[in-house]
Amino acid sequence: MAGQGRSRRQRRRAVALGAAALVLASGCAAPAPPDSTGRDIQAVLDRRAAAVVGRDESAYLRVLDPQAKAERTAEQREFRNLAEVPLGSWGYRLKSVRRTGTRATAEADLEYRIKGYDKAPAVSARTLDLVERSGTWFIAADRADKGAGRLLWQQGKVTAVAGGHSLVLGVGQRESLLREVAAVEDRAVPAVDSAWKEKWAGRVVVLMPSSLEAMASLLGAPAASYRGIAAVTTGEAGGSGSAPADRVIVNPQAYAILGEFGQRVVVTHETTHVATREHTSAATPLWLSEGFADWVAYRGSGRTAPQAAPELQTAVRAGSLPATLPTDEDFGFGGDADRLARAYEGGWLACKLIAEEWGEAKLTAFYRAVGAHKTRDGSVENAMNEVLGTTPEDFAARWREYLRGQLG
Structure with missing residues (x-):
């Protein structure tokens, strides 16, 4: 019996040692905590978006890398260029993050709406460089993806003129000219309504940059592609049916040489593309x-x-x-x-x-x-x-x- 008792004790001790070994082994093989980089960077982008919508310049600058002096200056200028743009929303949808040490590159879609005009957001594909300092991520650079266009407020201070059916956003243009364009657009919308009986927003956002080159920059294309073209509409063909926010973009040089009739034809043509978007x-x-x-x-x-x-x-x-x-x-x-x-x-x-x-x-x-x-x-x-x-x-x-x- 005594021998059997020792045998049981030995077995119990062996089981206990085995369990301890398993605990130690499992401790050594425990998975590393999940990487929170993506979540942390999305939070930075969310704070930046809230600052834009709230017109809070200080909060906008706080998410920028304090050591990126040139970027901070450029971003501050862009923030102020947006002052007259009636934003309804502004947000970032993070698509991917590549991290190397304390630096990361993020691919994200900037999605924003013009208040009172956009049924769905306009989208700009962005690439952002970020740096981690003392456990906090900061934006070090923000640029358009390859092939994507620049944003109007990156070209200068935006002047906004509202018409009855239109909002004209211009850079480097006389306000009186923007009002003339709004008047032409306000005639175009009823003309389209009389021909196209389908429901559409009945409101159009027109962008008028300072030059042909600036227009091409908005479209992410060579200027030669649009020489002699008075205006284009973004997203006019190959749509998904979700009716993303269209923009009529005017080439100021070609538009200026048109007579009153020609300007009306061009603007009505482009407005038709906006109206028929869901069915194109x-x-x-x-x-x-x-x-x-x-x-x-x-x-x-x-x-x-x-x-x-x-x-x-x-x-x-x-x-x-x-x-x-x-x-x-x-x-x-x-x-x-x-x-x-x-x-x-x-x-x-x-x-x-x-x-x-x-x-x-x-x-x-x-x-x-x-x-x-x-x-x-x-x-x-x-x-x-x-x-x-x-x-x-x-x-x-x-x-x-x-x-x-x-x-x-």
Whole structure:
């Protein structure tokens, strides 16, 4: 019995030693505490966003690296440049963080809304460099992602002019000119409403930078791509249907040389893109989106086809009648200016043909049907069959005859 007692004690001691060994082993293999870098950096960005919305310059500067003197000066200037912009919201959505020691690089989307105008936020992809000092993260640099455009307030102090249906934000422009642009926009919105019966915001934000180069900088593209282009609308094609905040961006140099009628056509054209945004998708060919915008812009103007399509008329009279409707490639900026003009004119006349032969209601129904298709392949064919009762081949033949009759 005594031997059995010792054996039990030995077994109990062995079990206890084994348990202790397991505790020690588990202690050595315990997982490291989770890295809180992402959460901490998001908190820094949240504080910065709250400072912008609250117009708190001191709080805005507190999240900046105290040793990055040049960055602090630039950021303070940008903060003050924003003073007249009526912000409804401002926030950052952190996408990724790469940390090396006390330094980190973060990829984030800046999402902001203009109060009273934006249904959804405008988005700017940003890259931020951060540094950790005494356990606290600070922003050392903030720049646009590669290929993304600069922000208007990074170009100078923003002057804001509100119209009845518009907000014009300008940098380096006379306030009187911004008011003229707002007046043109205020005429454009009712013109679009009368042609496009679908619900839309009925309000437009227009950006007017100081130069062509500044315009290109906002778009993240070479200036040569927009030389001679009076205005563009961001996000006008290939949309997801969520209607992100569109901006009409004016090229001040090209806009200035237009007459009153030309300015009205350009602004109405771009406003049409804003209005049709929710029904414009990757399935919509550019001949339709651009042609429809021109159709709205010229609607009721009394302009004849030869007056509004001089380049295409020259081609038709020279015996170069287009074989097909304009392709997306024909609308490329920075290429052949005559080819670009013919593409716009051809798209306009295609939409004008539909409005005259099938009716304006059928034209807008056709536009919606094309945009609702899941892919580009088959979008026009299906919509022509279902809405217009024709085929792309038949329509192209009728369009060519229409060009010959209108421009020959």
